[in-house]
Amino acid sequence: MQTANPKPADLADDAQALFRATRARSRELVADLAPEDMVMQSMEDASPTKWHLAHTSWFFEQFILRERVPGYASPDDRFAFLFNSYYVQAGPRHARSQRGLITRPTVAEVMAYRAHVEAAMERLLDEGDPEVAELATLGCHHEMQHQELLLTDLLHALSFNPLMPAIRPPEPRALSDDQPLDWINFDGGIREIGHAGPGFAYDCEGPRHEVLLRPYALASRPATNADWIAFIEDGGYADARHWLMEGFAKAQAEGWDAPLYWWKQDDEWWSFTARGPQPVNPHAPVVHVSFYEAEAFARWAGARLPSEAEWEVAAQGSEIAGNFMDEGALRPLPGQAGAGLQQMHGDVWEWTRSSFDPYPGFRPPEGAIGEYNGKFMVNQYVLRGGSCATPRAQMRHSYRNFFHPDRRWQMSGLRLAKDG
Template identity: 70%
Template sequence: MARLAPATRVADIPPLFDKTRTRSRDLVAPLSPEDTMLQSMEDASPAKWHLAHTTWFFEEFILKPHAPDYRSPDERFAFLFNSYYVQAGPRHARDKRGLVSRPGLQAVVEYRAHVDDAMARLLEGGDPEVAELTELGCHHEMQHQELLVTDLLHGLSFNPLLPAYRDPQPMPVTDEVPLTFAAHDGGLQEIGHAGEGFAYDCEGPRHRTFLHPFRMADRPVTNRDWIAFMEDGGYGHQPLWLMDGWATCQREGWDAPLYWWQQDDQWWTYTLRGPQPVNLDAPVVHVSYYEADAFARWAGARLPTEAEWEVFHADRPVEGNFLDDGPLRPLPGGGPWGDVWEWTQSPFTPYPGFRPPEGAIGEYNGKFMVNQFVLRGGSCATPRAQMRPTYRTFFYPHHRWQMLGLRIAKDA
């Protein structure tokens, strides 16, 4: 967790808090109470739970330690809405969150209002430590906003009616963009967060790393590229796959990205805007690390390392298709940011000199640094305010339900 910039930045935190909390409310506005109860698998959580958990975070880590007069509307919420913070106490089983019909949605909305009022009063004091923790809480909630919509997509996908979360919109029509590569000389480079401004603890310390010369694709892999991989038998050609990936592919019966099906000789996909024909020139999405790695081998390339990705994008402005922009699906013409998270070949491990913060807040990232891979660049479900070249997200190699895609690289 980064320290705040000079004291004048403390004044920026109340507007950030209000904007973040309002966006969560707006995201659930189109949903019925029944929608907010959906939990389609252990990895996903109900929208109602996301609303409550992000509220508990402010209550547990800010209000209880820093507002002596604060009282929770229900002390049992700490058990229901803790996620994985062992030091914060016992918690409800992760895979049974969808069974918590009570408190109902209205009670959760009232819980949020109760905490918001208390936070507003606390922030009036201008305490830098409170402001710092509130900034972390806002970025934590932004992460859950992304999870809220992607978990919802997964849950709604099991409904035979294939309902639309947002009204369908026509996809922009663009020309095919050839896949080209830009060279980088490599050498001794610095990566990781340094200086002022928010960053998660896992983004630092800034450190040096050596890179061999490499080439990076100028755009993400598209649906058109992926269909060529499929038509060439990519899902059935074992030599392209890692052993664990091949076993997973066979066990799960993968033969296309998640949410794809064929109808009248055309590929279709399910999106937050309902069923849509696959747009050939939009970035492919909902593919696992295993699939991304197999595609890269098929293409005579590889996945980039996270260090290569960061130095290649460090000077590129953060412009792209994010949650704020509203499409909620990858768009054709994808650039260096947004649309889809891009798998790297780098495991999620600590940087040299990393030390998690003390206490339960230190459980935020450090204990997950095993068996997962880093992705970079943000997606159409990521709030723009989260994005910076050093931002690392991470998922297990079999995961597909997030907005996961890829960009390939080659040795120079």
């Protein structure tokens, strides 16, 4: 974690406000869910809603309350085993693939656990310790990540229900005109990327460092559903010329012929969304595609994926605004006409061609908290920009999301790039 050096009192006040807002949002996200909705686990990569709610509380308990509050007592010490995720140094943990089998504690007991942790954290934050405030800020950003995962994991689980239940009430499809794709040129040269200066950032976002870029161009908007339908209709999924060999083998083995959650009905493409089943919006960014699919689409389009350095340099100086979780749409929306780069933030995570590697000089923090990012720096690719399920407060130009190249259940899409 990296932060600026504000006055201790300001840091403590900001952390307390962030803590209250973050915990309240988690409650809001699940307010309309039934207990049955909150216990499903549809695959090993996804976790039940109840587990997300408990794990984010365990994080505050494990890394702050147990360390900073003498005599702190958990409601149940067994929760440390049930709700640890991957922190080996924090102790043993329940198998990830079996989280959906944890019917006890009940949802009500998990919510009581959350309330217990919140009360203890409020008392501790009242003391104004800047080190506690810094750790609490990390815990809040951790919970924001799980708020996004809660939504995408729940969407995946509900997609198996023939009734196609919606997370949120259905809304009409947003209408717009087709936005032409323009190319925005950027000079090459030595540039800086990575977090520096005020505000929170994860350890993997630094150190800030120089990169050498050749002249390049980015598409003015993300690839849309209409673009993707053209790829499908041109036989893109069956044409090995466009694919990395490993990606084509995966697509063939899994029977991919469209993005995740798509199906055809009466010659029209439909998709399952957080708003229930809806006709695919041709002008909205395509979503739920893997790195392999994004790479194949880019080759088919006569372009390529950007590097994360190209993406970040292009985004620097722009306002972080867009269709985030805060806007409540919970689905990508069509862009608006305008000059320059559009929809760089929100709507859809954009795959890059960059592997999730450490920046020069990266060192993870000591202890279990250092397991947050560093040990995942292998066999994964970076995505940038946030999505319609990302809390706005989490987004920074330097933010690095990462997933394995075959993952599709996240709100992942792409923006084309080419050499200048």
